[in-house]
């Protein structure tokens with residue numbers, strides 16, 4: 001099967017917070033095929049985590065979600081609750097953003113991993129335990145027997161992060177969404193974690209949210225998000241090594257190894273309604289007062305008026 | 310890693326020190342008060358009447374020896390449950406207290422058990438179903454009852470259900486001359502109303518705190534993560550929400566013991582029941598110092614012991630508490 005694993009169509013998410021409306025996503029389109037890995041990058045607050053939660057339909061209580069999300073052809077927002085519970089965890093596995101608060105503080109970390117494996121794979125407790133120990137060991141959580149028996153508050157952020165990753169890599173879900181899985185990891189453990197995550201894409205798909213463009217390069221494709229919109233999406237090689245959108249170029253320039261020049265907070269005033277990046281863009285022109293659409297250009301899709309084929 | 314047993318031993322050791330301090334204060338306070346203890350007991354006229362008798366009594370009660378010797382005697386007596394003699398009631402203080410303590414426990418223990426169980430149910434349900442009918446009924450009612458003075462609630466209950474409706478007797482522990490099963494049901498009939506009042510007071514305090522704890526835990530990140538893993542709501546509530554509400558619940562029940570002891574004192578007086586409340590009330594009225602001292606000591610012990618039990622259970626229920634206890638020990 002080489003079909004579509006995830007397909008997001010014109011996704012819009014609005015939060016109602018005491019009277020005012022906050023739009024977190026403004027029309028996101030995204031496709032992930034079987035065997036594919038996609039990196040999703042962008043500044044904090046651009047809506048990356050909201051996208052992850054929306055895919056799992058976890059925002060029902062707090063936000064208005066419009067658009068369509070298909071997982072293996074099934075509309076996540078139309079399916080019965082029982083089917084949804086089946087897809088969460090078993091079909092789509094989320095590696096959440098904040099390792100420090102993601103585990104129940106009163107239960108041993110290893111037990112929480114085993115419980116999850118046991119539920120998803122429907123194997124007995126002993127098998128689940130040995131499988132989680134194997135996986136924790138692979139991710140460098142050593143000495144593994146002690147780590148297994150530890151409570152979350154006794155573990156560092158990096159150890160908890162890898163424990164969260166272990167949940168995803170020890171099970172065979174068809175889509176793994178990892179939200180900043182490499183933060184708090186040193187170079188060696190980061191490599192191990194990345195390889196483990198990428199290997200899940202072999203019989204499914206991986207969407208990895210990250211701030212680290214070096215890690216993004218290891219995914220096949222990279223998508224750049226700005227203010228709830230994708231502004232550039234295409235093969236990682238092209239998007240990162242040969243970026244064309246002014247925002248992507250800014251992100252690259254702000255990387256430590258590329259000079260660490262931050263994107264300015266504001267260059268000019270924004271009349272609104274045009275390109276969302278207008279006020280901070282150093283290449284803006286008259287055309288940018290109108291909102292640009294994604295256009296195919298130089299082997300990737302870009303949302304910018306000033307890029308020529 | 311700190312084992313459960315050494316954690317408990319440390320806690321017990323610490324409470325022993327606190328108990329020693331309480332005993333010492335209980336010993337010292339009457340002795341640093343102005344005036345002579347015997348005069349206090351016998352009245353001003355006694356000193357004028359017969360100095361020889363005073364000297365005899367001083368010898369008898371050991372008041373002629375040094376403070377240190379008196380202290381050792383006092384502790385020695387405590388170990389034999391000897392709390393002194395109540396002249397007013399012509400009886401051993403320890404006997405008076407053990408009789409009345411039983412009655413008070415008969416009031417407090419059922420109230421504590423029932424109110425804990427009920428508030429655990431209503432508090433968690435209302436925390437998980439904010440704004441539903443039961444929540445909108447229970448939560449304001451709890452606030453009103455919690456703010457109401459105990460005597461007022463007791464008076465309202467007494468005048469409504471005992472005086473006007475005559476469903477329950479107006480007071481007293483039991484009718485006399487019954488035995489066996491009859492006596493049990495008779496006591497139940499007499500104590501039903503006071504226990505109910507005390508139970509309602511207990512529920513009001515715990516319901517609110519529990520509801521808020523459950524609401525807070527239900528909003529925690531790990532609950533959302535559990536949901537993302539496809540666990541159903543029943544599993545999430547049982548495995549995560551209720552489990553996490555247990556440590557604050559244990560702490561709250563222990564605090565509640567203090568509240569209920571205080572409530573029982575007032576309720577016993579209003580419902581004319583025998584118990585620590587009426588005993589202490591009489592002791593204060595007649596300035597029966599050995600009895601006051603004994604009552605205070607026993608009530609303090611009750612609260613201390615309930616705190617010790619809560620401390621141990623709290624640590625067993627929450628590994629973070631166990632670890633922070635270890636850290637503070639190590640720093641010292």
Ligand SMILES: Nc1ncnc2c1ncn2[C@@H]1O[C@H](COP(=O)(O)OP(=O)(O)O)[C@@H](O)[C@H]1O
Pocket residue numbers: 015016017022023024042043044045046047048049050051062
């Ligand atoms: N529960 C919420 N209520 C209101 N606003 C929210 C909520 N969650 C996220 N947002 C808003 O959505 C936007 C995107 O957030 P997020 O997806 O967490 O960003 P990031 O790209 O850093 O992961 C932010 O502006 C944030 O304020």
Ligand SMILES: [Mg+2]
Pocket residue numbers: 045048049050097179
């Ligand atoms: Mg995020």
